[in-house]
Each structure stands twice: as C-alpha cells, then as structure tokens.
Amino acid sequence: MSTRRCVWDDLVGQERAVGRLRAAVESGSTAHAYLFVGPTGAGKKSAARALACALFCPDGACGVCQECKRVRNNAHPDLHVLRPEGVTYVVSQVRDIVRDVHLKPAEASRKVYVIEDADRFNEASASAFLKTLEEPPVDVVMVLLAREYDDVLPTIASRCQIVRFAPVPASVALGLVMERTGAGRDEAVAALAATGGVIPRAIEFLRSPGRQNARQTILGVLKRLPVMDGHDVLMAARELLGAVRAPVEEMKSSQVEEVDRVREFLSRGVLTDLEKRQKRELTAREREGVTELMSVTESWLRDCLVMARGAGELVANTDAADATAELARVLSTAAALRALDAVGRAREHMAYNVSPQLAVEAMLFDIQEVLRCPR
Secondary structure (H helix, E strand, O other): OOOOOHHHHHHOHHHHHHHHHHHHHHHHHOOOOOOOOOOOOOOHHHHHHHHHHHHHHHOOOOOOOOHHHHHOOOOOOOOOEEOOOOEEEEEEHHHHHHHHHHOOOOOOEEEEEEEEEEEHHHHHHHHHHHHHOOOOOOOOOEEEEEOHHHHHHHOHHHHOOEOOOOOOOHHHHHHHHHHHHHHHHHHHHHHHOOOOOHHHHHHHHHHHHHHHHHHHHHHHHHHHHHHHHHHHHHHHHHHHHHHOOHHHHHHHHHHHHHHHHHHHHHHHHHHHHHHHHHHHHHHHHHHHHHHHHHHHHHHHHHHHHHOOOOHHHHHHOOOHHHHHHHHHHOHHHHHHHHHHHHHHHHHHHHOOOOOOHHHHHHHHHHHHHHHHHHO
C-alpha cells in the first residue's frame, strides 16, 4: 500500500468531506459550484485549495510540484480567492467576478474561484451573481465558504452542492500544530489563541518571527494599559498596528521572488493579473494581522477571566501569567465580559470598514476603563 502523502492529508478530522471531494475529482464529476459550510478553523479554505491542487496538479494533488506550491501560496493565476470589499459583496464587485469568469484559464485546464463569506451577499449582489453561479463556463469551479448554512441566501445555497465541515477538537488541533512545527504545548496553545483556532494560520504564525513579535508587543501594551494617559493610548494603538503590519513585508518579499521566477513564462496580461491578486493578498494579510491583534487581546482577557474563576489550567498565554494573575485577583466576571465586549465591538467596526486605527483606539480606551475599575 502506498504511503505517499498529498494535500488532502492535511485536512484533519474531515474524512467525509475529503472523501466526497476526492471521489468527485477522480471520477471527473466535480460540481460547478460548492458551498463549504462549517465553523472557523474547520479547514474550509484549506479544502478549497486542496480541490484546486487536485484539479491543477498533474500528479493527483501531490503537494510538492510547482502547481501545488503556487496554489498553496495563492500565486497560481487560475486560482482566485475573493472576499467582500465592504460590509457585503457589492454589485460592482460581482460584475467584475462575472466578467473574469468568462475569460479562459491562463495556464491550467480550469479556473477555481474561492468566494469567502458567502453569507455576505445581499439581494442585489446575489441577483447579479445567480446566472453565473448556476451556469458558469465548463472550465470554472466555484467554491463558496460560510460558517452557517442558514446565513446564506437560499437563492445562493440552492445553486451549490453543500459540503459540511465538522469542528476540529481542540486537542486534535493542538497536537497537529505541535507535530507540524515542533513547538511546545504552550507555544502551540498561544498560536491557536492568536489565530482564532485556525490550524494553518497557527502553523504559519509559529513560522513567522514577525507575527510572534507582534504578539509580544500586544501583550506588553495590555500590561501597561491601566497606567497610560490618553496620548499614550493613541500612540499604543499606532504601535500595535505597526507591529501587526510588519509581517506583511515577509509576504511581500516572497511575492517578489515568485513574480521574478515566472515573469519570463507569462504574458503581460497574466502577469498583471498575478500582481493584482498578490496586492489583494497583501491587503487581506494586513486585515488578518489586525484580526490577530484582536484575537490575542481577547485570549488574554479570557485568561484573566478563567484565572479569576479558579481555572488557571485553561490559560492560553502562559508567558503573560504575571499580569494575568495580578488582574485576576480583582477582576469580576461582569468587568471581564465588558472588556471582551469591547473586542467584539472592534471586530464589528472592522467588518463595517471603520479604519483599523479608530477601531483599535476605541477598543483600547474601553478596555482601559475596565482595567482601571475591574469590579
């Protein structure tokens, strides 16, 4: 029996979904549109990339050829990963997608579109998308992602094959991150907390010194927050955003290397498209950095709460235990929940395209008020 690994093997705990998708590819019966449904961290986006690898790779989604590597690095010209430009998908964005769908693949025999946050189509943008979703060109596969089936407009969901992803148990996620990175338990727990429990992001986090440095900066600001004046808080927000944006430079360097490597093999139009998609990926990575800022903040506040309730074994950020224990001695449950609500509001602000600077400033001021009066 062959023991060769492939990209499908990276999807832990999703045997049913993986089996269905692999069988469809191998039998030549891949659907024109899928809706992947499941909680954050279940591996929906990784599964979409694995499907693209399987469709592009000449060796069955091997994971090591140039086609697979480019897919996994979001650098393949026939893989398009899209997310809403604002609070919802707007009609102009959908029209751009529709126009692009009808262009021929640049290199592969097919094109794959991964459409994140499929629950954020409104009636107008959905209406502009329905005909293309129902009858795309034969060389196009669309994969829509959503957390909850019921949050997706029925007109969208009814035109897709539904693939459900189960939650990944925390112990399985932790073991996988430790195995893939060689990290200790405490490091892996902190990485998962910083990335919302998303396994691939946690692995990337542990391989990125810049992102780990950003986490230390965030924890340092939170420790000092009670004694800051207003100006200090504003400067701290700027410092935090600078810290989480720094790792984007790591990605930018790798993108430049990729473009230089393939420049002579691509037409000017395809190269321009690749550079545009890389720019979108940088923007997405910057937003993910701000999301990590909020996740680290949220995890530290939760640590304070569980320690205050006598459940210190649940602490995720053990390297900040001194500040956690100090606050836990005086922190009430109501105060902790107010601070966590401040993070939730910041996430909402980001979803509504409030500037990251304003969202983080407001969050820090709200948390500071709780830390100064933690009862």
